[in-house]
Amino acid sequence: MYDIENIRKDFPILGREVYGHPLVYFDNGATTQKPRCVVEAMTDEYYNVNANVHRGVHFLSQKATELHEAARETVRSFLNARSTSEIVFTRGTTESINLVASCFGEAFMHEGDEVILSEMEHHSNIVSWQLLQARKGIKIRVIPINDDGELMWDEYERLFNAHTRMVSVTHVSNVLGTVNSVRRVVDIAHDHGVPVLVDGAQSTPHFAVDMQAIGADFFAFSGHKIYGPTGIGVLYGKEQWFDRMPPYMGGGEMIQHVTFEHTTFNELPFKFEAGTPDYVASTGLARALDYVSRIGLDRIYAHEQDLTRYALERMGRIPGMRIFGHASEHDAVISFLVGHIHHLDMGTLLDRLGIAVRTGHHCAEPLMHRLGVEGTVRASFGLYNTREEVDVLVDGIERVAKMF
Numbered sequence: 001m002y003d004i005e006n007i008r009k010d011f012p013i014l015g016r017e018v019y020g021h022p023l024v025y026f027d028n029g030a031t032t033q034k035p036r037c038v039v040e041a042m043t044d045e046y047y048n049v050n051a052n053v054h055r056g057v058h059f060l061s062q063k064a065t066e067l068h069e070a071a072r073e074t075v076r077s078f079l080n081a082r083s084t085s086e087i088v089f090t091r092g093t094t095e096s097i098n099l100v101a102s103c104f105g106e107a108f109m110h111e112g113d114e115v116i117l118s119e120m121e122h123h124s125n126i127v128s129w130q131l132l133q134a135r136k137g138i139k140i141r142v143i144p145i146n147d148d149g150e151l152m153w154d155e156y157e158r159l160f161n162a163h164t165r166m167v168s169v170t171h172v173s174n175v176l177g178t179v180n181s182v183r184r185v186v187d188i189a190h191d192h193g194v195p196v197l198v199d200g201a202q203s204t205p206h207f208a209v210d211m212q213a214i215g216a217d218f219f220a221f222s223g224h225k226i227y228g229p230t231g232i233g234v235l236y237g238k239e240q241w242f243d244r245m246p247p248y249m250g251g252g253e254m255i256q257h258v259t260f261e262h263t264t265f266n267e268l269p270f271k272f273e274a275g276t277p278d279y280v281a282s283t284g285l286a287r288a289l290d291y292v293s294r295i296g297l298d299r300i301y302a303h304e305q306d307l308t309r310y311a312l313e314r315m316g317r318i319p320g321m322r323i324f325g326h327a328s329e330h331d332a333v334i335s336f337l338v339g340h341i342h343h344l345d346m347g348t349l350l351d352r353l354g355i356a357v358r359t360g361h362h363c364a365e366p367l368m369h370r371l372g373v374e375g376t377v378r379a380s381f382g383l384y385n386t387r388e389e390v391d392v393l394v395d396g397i398e399r400v401a402k403m404f
């Protein structure tokens, strides 16, 4: 049994009203709500443990360090990484991708070298590489998608040449809901001797990921999208790459010895963690990962798949409904437009009914161009959403449609 009633009680915000209506929160792709255990663990750390980590000999500093490093182990186990040396704490997916583009790019990419992205990438996985392009003169190649919103595999294979140095693709599209077979992406890239970065921002909250099964060289995700706090994320990277990449930022924590002439860097993963880390957020993230693991990602996946199928079926019957993304593997994200109703009008009017959805280009403007639209409305589901809430959404869309 998926005990949705009790699960919802873990999230106090779900009990609130918006404009006199019970909140229906369908903007989980942007960020998720936080269970009590996450907020309480962080409050407890601030009230009872707070001290800077890795530096102090005193009791509190050692306790805070223990919590921070225990959180790293929780992340390692969650990802099934081989070692905590492979787990770097960042501010989120965006920083993780920028770190790879910057540091891998610095070490291994030169003018004329190429990175392969896909047409469904979030801006964070496009602009990071464009910054490297401006610095080093690299080239960006793009895997096209078909009309169902799936990667075109033959085209992908054709993009490789002697200059290809990196493939960087999203695990799940934050617009189309497409679940990319990242194992296949990795196998093809590795056949060409090219490493792969996977953007896991939209996969980690919805189903179990396993670094040994995926085989990617780098994997990024954000805490706030998986029921954890804002301001913390993770970059997983294989030691063989991390070892040979220069640091991202300079400062405390990331050094061994400093003189004005020369600095030696700390061991992994600290080489990539300059400055005081968000050691309270790491605790919050660990509690969030414990929370989803306790419910079970397989059960969360089954629940959300049921909701997605139900929503697709009900929404598909609304006259004038256009749903974007029909991949055979479809995650808990539905992008749509109805007739000629502007996405912003739809979003604003649904909001008045207490329904939180996303509108706009979803930080994926190149994908919007491919779809031939300026923006869409996006409903994205989380582990606490219900069929009844989908009914409220469908009724809301129908009400808005009648107004136009």
Ligand code: PMP
Pocket: 029, 030, 091, 092, 093, 094, 095, 122, 124, 170, 172, 173, 174, 199, 201, 202, 222, 363
């Ligand atoms: N990639 C994808 C696929 C995303 O959906 C998002 C967040 N919308 C990001 C990257 C960026 O995540 P963050 O803002 O947490 O760094």
